[in-house]
Amino acid sequence: MADATDYPLSLTNCGVDITFTAPPESTVTVGQSATEILYSLGLADRVKGTSVWFTPVLPQFADVNAGIERIADNDPSFEAVVNKRPDLVTVQYEWHVGPTGIVASRDQFHELGINTYVMPADCDTKDNTTGGDGTRVAAFSTDSIYKGITELAEIYDVQDAGEALVADLNTREERAIDQASHLDLPEDLSAAFWFSSTDLGVSPFVAGQLGAPGYMMDKLGIRNVVESDEEWPTVGWETVAKADPDVLVIATMDRRRFPADDVKAKREFLHSDPVTREMSAVKNDRIVEMDAHAMSATMRTIYGLESLAEALSAMSFK
Known part of the structure; x- marks a missing residue:
């Protein structure tokens, strides 16, 4: 007590x-x-x-x-x-x-x-x-x-x-980290987190190194291809595609402030744009949908850690 x-x-x-x-x-x-x-x-x-x-x-x-x-x-x-x-x-x-x-x-x-x-x-x-x-x-x-x-x-x-x-x-945080430690993941596994964009096709808001997505990637042994310390920097798709992340995590949300808030619009863009459709994560269907609120520094970040560990367990990297 x-x-x-x-x-x-x-x-x-x-x-x-x-x-x-x-x-x-x-x-x-x-x-x-x-x-x-x-x-x-x-x-x-x-x-x-x-x-x-x-x-x-x-x-x-x-x-x-x-x-x-x-x-x-x-x-x-x-x-x-x-x-x-x-x-x-x-x-x-x-x-x-x-x-x-x-x-x-x-x-x-x-x-x-x-x-x-x-x-x-x-x-x-x-x-x-x-x-x-x-x-x-x-x-x-x-x-x-x-x-x-x-x-x-x-x-x-x-x-x-x-x-x-x-x-x-x-307890949930420790369990998710332990689960990921037992997965057979590539040593150089990389990822990027896409929250939204002011319009489809323009530079997206992607997660920097040190925020909540950076924490998830660090705990699960994943390299963030975005090197900025800003919380959500805008980075051109050509730059993201050149880094070619193995996994792409995209935010799902009810908010509709921007066209790319809609996860269906995100997916359609990734598969249709001549730059993004050539990315390994897109071609190999290694796209993970995650609650947008988990990508912010909230208690849902721990739920996001769990969902990412679960998604990785079902992926093939061969």
């Missing part, structure tokens, strides 16, 4: 000092990661509104999520969040709520007496001042996911639930 939270609780979160005098009663989430962690901690009754969705909610939370207002599929307005009268806003990405957040800055919420908490996975080992999706200054680790779960559990005084969730995710 974990110790109860001793309020007032003070934390430094993504460089900002925050204090809680009691467990939050009303929360709005800006980001699917924060939403699903709160649901996993048994805190759905505290969530009064959600936003920024890439994929359907985890199946075990479908019923409870259906009863909670979705303020926006993508970026909510500052007014829409404030109108729910939350005492805490939990955030997945600093580019939504941060120094130059497109929803608001943290100060704007704090001036209204509304606390904010940004998931550490988006700021630990990461510089978000570089624009876009930010740049990793060191490799992403699932420790930042576990840190976020543990701190939210402490904020809401549900430490036992936090410890149980971390233990479950850690």
Whole structure:
């Protein structure tokens, strides 16, 4: 049995000092990661509104999520969040709520007496001042996911639930890594992760070395053909094709901000474009579909690790 939270609780979160005098009663989430962690901690009754969705909610939370207002599929307005009268806003990405957040800055919420908490996975080992999706200054680790779960559990005084969730995710992570270690994979196995593109045919957003996909590849002994430290750099298809990854992982999502958000459009492009259709991964049908949310630094990254290990076990590299 974990110790109860001793309020007032003070934390430094993504460089900002925050204090809680009691467990939050009303929360709005800006980001699917924060939403699903709160649901996993048994805190759905505290969530009064959600936003920024890439994929359907985890199946075990479908019923409870259906009863909670979705303020926006993508970026909510500052007014829409404030109108729910939350005492805490939990955030997945600093580019939504941060120094130059497109929803608001943290100060704007704090001036209204509304606390904010940004998931550490988006700021630990990461510089978000570089624009876009930010740049990793060191490799992403699932420790930042576990840190976020543990701190939210402490904020809401549900430490036992936090410890149980971390233990479950850690077990799944270790099991997937062990499974991959027993596969007969080529020593020089390479891959690329394609999240989306602003339009089909233009340079795609592919995973850099140090983000969540980089973590998956490192744990499974795969070389990332994209050498950038940016979270999601744009790299021309000619460059990707020249590197010729053995495996191509493509994101599946409900979001339709860009044409290439649609996984069917991704597949059609890969098989029809004169450059991409000559890639080994395409010609040999070594294309893996992965939940887009798993490609971000979230607890679903561990599910992505599992699904990639499973997909590799069914592939032939001869």
